[in-house]
Amino acid sequence: MHPRNVQKLFPTRLAQRLVCTVLFYWLGFTPLGYADDNPLSDYFIETWTTANGLPHNSINAIEQTSDGYLWFATWEGVARYNGLEFVLFDRSPNTHMQDSGTRALATGPDNQLYAGGARGSLVMRSGFSWQNLPVAPSLINDALHDQSGGLWLAIEGMGVLYYTSKQLRQPSPDPQHFIKTTSSYHLAQTDQGHVYAATEDGVYQLSKHAGAAHLSFHNLFTKAFYVSSSQDGALLVGSESGAWRYKNERWTPLASALLNQAITMVEQDSRGTYWFGTLNRGIAHLRDNHLDFLDGHRGLPNNRILSWFEDNEGSIWIGTNGGAMRLRYAPFVTLTKDNGLAGNYVRTVLGGDGDTVWAGSSEGLSQINTIAGNARVLADNISVLSLAHRQQGGLWVGTYQKGLYYWHQGSLTAANTINDQLPDSEIRAVVERNGVLWVGTPRGLVEFDQHQSKSPTAASVPYQKQALYHSQNSALPGSYIMSLSFDDTDKLWIGTGRGASYLLEKTITTLDFSAQEQAQYVFGFFHEPGYVWMATDRGIVRYRQADGHQALVGRPQGLPIDKFFQIVKGDDQSFWLSSNRGIWRINYDHAHQVADKTRTRIDFEHYDQSDGMLNSQANGGSNPAATKTSRGDIIFATAKGVTSVNPTRLSQLLSHPLPIVMQSVRFDSKEINPETTGKVPAGTNRILFSYAALGYTMPEQIQYRTQLEGFESDWAYRHENHIAEYTNLPPGDYTFKVSARYPYSDWSDDVLSYHFSVMPSLWQRADVRALGFLLTVLAAYAAFMWRIRHMKKKAIQLEALVEEKTQALQAQADDFERMSKEDALTGLANRRAFDEYWHQVFEESRQSGTDLQVAILDIDHFKRINDHYSHLVGDQIIQRVGSLLLREQTHLRHIARWGGEEFTLLLAGTPADGYRYFDGLRRRIAALDLNDIAPSLSITVSIGVASNHQASDYVDGLKKADQALYRAKRDGRNCVRQSNDTA
Structure with missing residues (x-):
């Protein structure tokens, strides 16, 4: 039975929807339930409200102009966002808005922004200028700039208006009017050029030539709130009764679970995922036949969805009645108990075979699948401090106050024969090599030897204590063992709370850290051929195997903090360092150069909660606290879950172009339009440029460099500062240039340039100077001749005149010198x-x-x-x-x-x-x-x-x-x- 025949057999709309649902099942449409996993966990969530700079919390529309700016329509005006701050444009002579209340935004191909709203206000922004357009007869609910350059307006209670591009430039045009007495809410244009309107009377297809054609809905719904186009050209409709897909004259529900929901918006993003806005349940997300809701309990500012937008970087922006939310793929991804971990306070992580990572927390042992992005609990009610691979299979599991365990063949077993021989039941480090097990405790390092039976099994091989090393009976600097690791020369490296040692052939050698800022705590090791790197409480220390030379990369060399827990080398040729204050990345080659003293400073990049970590505190003091998988993911143990970063994925996130815009130019205290003004008035003391690279992945970390051609011969590195200022520029022609980049990336090819000329003062003009010089010569000649004629009679007067002119010239020179070194506004030195x-x-x-x-x-x-x-x-x-x-x-x-x-x-x-x-x-x-x-x-x-x-x-x-x-x-x-x- 075709759905269009349902209404003949079932007269009520509720019965019709129920029967249609059954038909859709019968026709092969799979019902959609809630996701067992959480697709929205892939995103990092951020929110903005009036407390963060928005002028109003109702976000009626969101758009992005071709220059890269994001724009938010609110009832208090249009807010422009550059990734760091909002700038408000409301009713004023500059914007020509009839009212600040803005409901609709649309963009044009030449960087235009159209804004419509209360009292029929309609304006267009282009560059730094705003232009008033014809006033609509009522509130503008939506605007659409079509492929031919015309503008469609959805009007409250008065249908749809269409202005041609020519009419938009006329003071009193006569637009084409469709469905005049119906409230229209939203407009969409498909790739084929068809324009559709969602109205209180359903969906209409609009044509400049054929008028308005009402689509048949088979009584599935009456009121339509939203229309959009899918990737395959289908029409998507959000209605009072669910979300629908219309193609080839056939209606199908996008999600059966939403049939009784009022859907305020429906969109398909660039990844093929469907998004649904609701009146009171927040935003719904449909991927791989899984439907998941994001509402106020999970961070959404308000459950009523007003707008949705996908920006140039693939981030999803959601406008609600209570503020804006962004969901983006962050550099860091964190797994918590919500994703299957035994506990959130993770102390140790260990890479396994393939895509497996083991995680030990204060609440138990977990196994993570890094591909699926989830975890499962292997053992709970046990506080895990350390992990190590077991030569007989499985894992060694060091615990807090319960001694050593081993995980093998699906069970966790206490290593009682070992625990009976330990000086302490707190196990912070374990390592096994060549049949010898080393266990680090707060009371020393214990060596166990394996005693083979005739037919040992993986779970039954006993271990016999061979030696106990501590600070009283050996050269160990301290008994509190924090880290253990073997290098490629069979040295066992031992990190303690009092320094580091290595053991080779039963001999312990202790390192002297007195020249390394008196470092004591050694939390972890990283080994590479010829070198051992140590994470300490005074930075990272490099030990050269050839001659025992030590070198520090710490605060004196530019790192901003002292204490680092673990060092992991990424596939991006960087060192990743964990700490109590986030994750730090430094260039691997630069670290060696600093250690070799061929480079004086180390540059760094810092990541914390704004980059996807749920807690900036990475854990240390038990081992290993970080690891790297075979895919290149770097995993960190933190105080709130397991955090991972993939350097390749990070590079992809940072590979988006960084368009640079000039936000403002000021000559002294006056803001000018740089698109129309290129001449700086004579006497201007200060020129200030405000610029921004419109990247939204990590806007706080974008770095800038500037150059003022005609004044500077090279680029000036500005760090993250997006303001450049020049004072007392001499007359001449200049070009101000800005380039941007993310840390460890190349400078963007998109260079912003602004050409301007500083006008000379009257006394600085070449013609005035030439005339002055000529007059001076003539005056001197006349004075000379006069002096010759009247030397005897006027000697005294001439001498006085010369002295007077000399004093005047000196006073003028002093004034010029003072002007060049004094600030005009304050009278202070400049x-x-x-x-x-x-x-x-x-x-x-x-x-x-x-x-x-x-x-x-x-x-x-x-x-x-x-x-x-x-x-x-x-x-x-x-x-x-x-x-x-x-x-x-x-x-x-x-x-x-x-x-x-x-x-x-x-x-x-x-x-x-x-x-x-x-x-x-x-x-x-x-x-x-x-x-x-x-x-x-x-x-x-x-x-x-x-x-x-x-x-x-x-x-x-x-x-x-x-x-x-x-x-x-x-x-x-x-x-x-x-x-x-x-x-």
């Missing part, structure tokens, strides 16, 4: 003056041994002050801070405005003196009374301080102060951080 002075006193202090502290002071959240109060108030704040700093001249050797909201300060004294003074200065600024500028306004500052003795040159001193300032901001602002502070 950046150029400070650079010259700092360079001079740095070299003098190097010879005299004087202590100097250089600081960079930055006004916190200054952009918010400008945005909220105005740039005039922002300038007054800068002046007020500058006035306070001028009063500090008795304490400071030099004060300058560095640019923008930043000041540089120079203090004579030790780091302790510097911290006390600058912390007091921070408090005095926080106590400023600014009510005369703006009521209830207060400010705080962040200060980064560096000592001259920490820097190799004056430039390095400023760099260290800037890095300290960055840490102060990262630590919450309104604080002082010195360059030797813990990061």
Whole structure:
């Protein structure tokens, strides 16, 4: 029976839907249930609300323009997102919006954004400009820019309007009108060019030539909320009665479990997965015939779904009544008890055969299938500390306070004969080699030898204690054994709480770590031909087998923390380091170069909860705490599950292009449109560029470099800073360029360029200078002739005149010199003056041994002050801070405005003196009374301080102060951080 005949036999809509469901089963459509596994666990979830910068929590529409920006339509305006912050565009003369309330967004091929909403407001954004378009007769629910350049509008209570591209440019056009008395909610265009509208009266196919054609639904539903197109060209419909697929005049349900649900949206993403929005159950996800729901209990801001979007990087954005959510494939994937682990507090992981990883937690032993991304519990109610492969098959399992166990043939058994011979029942490290078992405990290292019987079985071979090594009876530096590992020369490496040793042929050799920042705790080893790397509480130490030479890669070499637990070499030629503060990646070759002292600093990349980890605390002190699988996955034991990263997959995530946009350009305090303005007025002191690379995978880690051609001969590395500022540029033609990259990646080929010219002042113009020179020559000649004629009579007057002109020229020269080194807004020295002075006193202090502290002071959240109060108030704040700093001249050797909201300060004294003074200065600024500028306004500052003795040159001193300032901001602002502070 064809579904279109159902209505003849069953008059009620409920009966019709039930019978249709039976028919769909009979016709071969498989029913869909809830997933046994959780497909949504593949995604890393992030949410945004008004607390994170959104202007309103109802996200009515989401779009991405071709320049890479993401746009969110809300009832308080359109929010633009660059991966780090939102910028609001609401009703104003600049946007031409009739009302801030925005319901609809659509994009055009030439980077256009169309925004429609309350009061029929319709505007278009292109580049930095907004243009008003014809006002619609009512609320615009949706907009669609079609393949011919026309614009379709879904109107509340008034059907659909269509404007040709020509009509959009007319002040009072006469658009084509469809289904005039029906509320239309959503529009879609298929690859074949067909346009469909979801309305309160079902689905219509719209044609500019044939009008509106109502599709037959066989009484399956009446109201349609949403239409979209699938990958195979089918029409997808979200209705009051489920989600439907329409192709070849045939309707089929996408998910039988949703037939009684009101579906507010249905889309198919680039991977073929279906997504369904509901009124009160959140978002549904259909993959491989598994239906899974994501609702408020699992992190969704609100269960009512308003919008959905897949961005250029494949991330899924969901708009709700309570904020926005993003689901993305994060660099790190974490498995927890929800995925089958015995417990979340994982202490040890061990790679097995193929795709198997063993995990020991405080609640038991688990086996992980890294392909399937799930785990199963092998044993519970046992606290596991360490794991090792057993030569007779299975695993050795070291526990907390229950001694040693072994897992073999599906069962976990206590190794009682061994435990009876142990000095302690806490087993933190185990290793077996050539029939000898080594067990590490807090009271020493125990050696067991295997005693073979005539026909031993894998489970019955006894072990006899051979020796106990501890700090009292051997050369071990400490008895608390934390790690054990064999290298390729048969040395047994022993990590303790007091240092490291190796045992070879019954002889223990202890390493002296006194030159390695007094390292003590040795948590793990990594072996490679010729070298042993050790993870310690003072960084990582390299031991060279040929001559026993040791070298540290730690804080003095650029790592921001001391303590690392495990070292794993990835297939990407990187070292991956676990720690209490996330996972760190360093370049393998660079680590060797630093150890060889052919490189002074080590660059690093840091990963934490923002990259997919559920907890930034990786565990150590028991072994192994990290491992690598045959596929190249690197697995870490953490305080909340087992976290893994695949360097190849990470590289793929970071391989997306990084389009770079110019966010704003300011000449002094005035923001200009760089698309229409390329001339900098004469007398401009400061030019500020704000730029962003629109990558959303790890936006916080995108690095930038800039170059101002005509002023700089090479690129300037900006780290993660997306603001560049130049002051007092001389007249001339310039090109500002920006390039971006993810760490360990090549710089993007997409280089942003902005060409501009700085106009000369009158006195800087070549023609004025030539005229002045000519007049000077003529005046000098006339004076000379006059002097010849009247030398005797006018000698005294001529001498006075010459002196007067000389003084005037000197005064002018002094003014020019002062102007080139003084900040016009505050009267303080400018950046150029400070650079010259700092360079001079740095070299003098190097010879005299004087202590100097250089600081960079930055006004916190200054952009918010400008945005909220105005740039005039922002300038007054800068002046007020500058006035306070001028009063500090008795304490400071030099004060300058560095640019923008930043000041540089120079203090004579030790780091302790510097911290006390600058912390007091921070408090005095926080106590400023600014009510005369703006009521209830207060400010705080962040200060980064560096000592001259920490820097190799004056430039390095400023760099260290800037890095300290960055840490102060990262630590919450309104604080002082010195360059030797813990990061």
